[in-house]
Amino acid sequence: MATGQVRKSSVTEIKTAESKKQKFRQAGKNTVKYGDCKVCESSVEADDKGIECEICKQWSHANCVDIEDNEYEVLTTHQKGTIHWYCDDCNAKSVEMVRLVFNIQERMLKSEKETENLRNETKAKFEKIEADYDAMKADIRTLNKKIDEGLQRCFEDSDKLVKSTQKQTINEIKEEINEAKTSSFAEIMKQELEKSLDGMANEIETVKVTLNETKTDAAEARDRENRRNNIIIYRFRESDAHSTEERKKQDTDACLELICNTLEVDCRPEDIKQVIRLGQRDRETNERQTSSRPILIEFRSYTTKNQVMESLYKLRNANAHFRQLSVTHDMTKMERSEIQKKVEEAKQKESEETGEFIWRVRGAPGSLKLVRLRKRQ
Ligand SMILES: [Zn+2]
Numbered sequence: 001m002a003t004g005q006v007r008k009s010s011v012t013e014i015k016t017a018e019s020k021k022q023k024f025r026q027a028g029k030n031t032v033k034y035g036d037c038k039v040c041e042s043s044v045e046a047d048d049k050g051i052e053c054e055i056c057k058q059w060s061h062a063n064c065v066d067i068e069d070n071e072y073e074v075l076t077t078h079q080k081g082t083i084h085w086y087c088d089d090c091n092a093k094s095v096e097m098v099r100l101v102f103n104i105q106e107r108m109l110k111s112e113k114e115t116e117n118l119r120n121e122t123k124a125k126f127e128k129i130e131a132d133y134d135a136m137k138a139d140i141r142t143l144n145k146k147i148d149e150g151l152q153r154c155f156e157d158s159d160k161l162v163k164s165t166q167k168q169t170i171n172e173i174k175e176e177i178n179e180a181k182t183s184s185f186a187e188i189m190k191q192e193l194e195k196s197l198d199g200m201a202n203e204i205e206t207v208k209v210t211l212n213e214t215k216t217d218a219a220e221a222r223d224r225e226n227r228r229n230n231i232i233i234y235r236f237r238e239s240d241a242h243s244t245e246e247r248k249k250q251d252t253d254a255c256l257e258l259i260c261n262t263l264e265v266d267c268r269p270e271d272i273k274q275v276i277r278l279g280q281r282d283r284e285t286n287e288r289q290t291s292s293r294p295i296l297i298e299f300r301s302y303t304t305k306n307q308v309m310e311s312l313y314k315l316r317n318a319n320a321h322f323r324q325l326s327v328t329h330d331m332t333k334m335e336r337s338e339i340q341k342k343v344e345e346a347k348q349k350e351s352e353e354t355g356e357f358i359w360r361v362r363g364a365p366g367s368l369k370l371v372r373l374r375k376r377q
């Protein structure tokens with residue numbers, strides 16, 4: 001197979017037996033054996049026209065690999081390293097390899113292109129992501145700003161709200177306090193006033209009662225004082241004289257006779273202030289009254305009256321006309337009530353006696369007392 005295929009290579013250099021021989025000669029060597037021929041398997045001597053495969057480094061006889069003498073001459077003398085020779089095996093492989101290399105180159109180019117595309121895509125994506133990120137950052141900043149502003153507003157609003165609420169609450173509390181103050185003050189004042197008024201009313205009532213009691217007492221005292229010097233004589237025979245003057249004169253004379261003669265009390269007419277009949281005179285008939293009205297004698301002095309009262313026991317021995325008389329103090333209603341009570345008391349005490357004693361009321365009104373007396377036979 002005619003070869004001498006020319007390939008440019010800066011790495012390898014074609015080696016022929018002749019070119020080697022020249023190099024050996026320069027080094028002073030004459031006999032060299034290069035190896036066995038790849039085709040005929042006999043040794044390739046220095047004198048043989050041999051050639052080395054640039055790839056597998058195996059020697060072959062030039063005529064075994066169909067290299068003509070002139071071709072061999074060109075290959076041997078060529079110095080520039082631009083002509084290459086490969087054995088048939090390596091040549092076949094090298095074509096395959098070159099195709100492979102092309103393929104690889106193509107694939108690499110494709111890959112590079114893809115990588116470039118990918119890089120570009122990635123870059124674009126990155127740029128987009130970056131842009132998005134920037135935009136997002138800007139958004140976040142805006143959002144943060146808004147949140148800050150919102151929070152600020154919120155704080156301000158809540159602050160205002162709190163302040164206004166506080167103010168309102170304080171005002172409400174103040175109002176309540178004032179109301180409470182006013183109402184409680186008014187209530188207290190009212191209660192105090194009511195108390196005072198009640199107290200005053202009670203005092204007034206007490207005063208009234210006291211006053212009434214005092215009045216009553218005073219009236220009673222006056223009444224008693226007025227009656228102090230009086231006596232009342234019951235069953236004292238009434239005059240049938242027609243004129244009042246005459247009847248009065250007869251009564252007065254009769255009384256003086258009783259006091260002076262029977263009771264033996266020193267009493268002159270001027271010691272007697274007045275003598276009067278108590279109650280209405282019965283005018284229906286001109287006949288003598290069946291019952292005499294009580295006669296009241298008012299003395300000038302209490303002494304005279306007292307002497308009269310203390311001398312009443314003399315009536316027992318008086319004539320029949322005077323013996324039937326009953327003489328008493330001129331008592332007030334209260335004194336009569338008092339004496340009535342005393343009489344009841346005396347009756348009670350007498351009922352408790354065995355029969356030998358009796359109980360009587362003695363003394364003047366105001367100083368009444370019960371006395372126990374032996375029953376007369
Ligand atoms: Zn050979």
Ligand SMILES: [Zn+2]
Nearest residue numbers: 053056087090
């Ligand atoms: Zn080879």
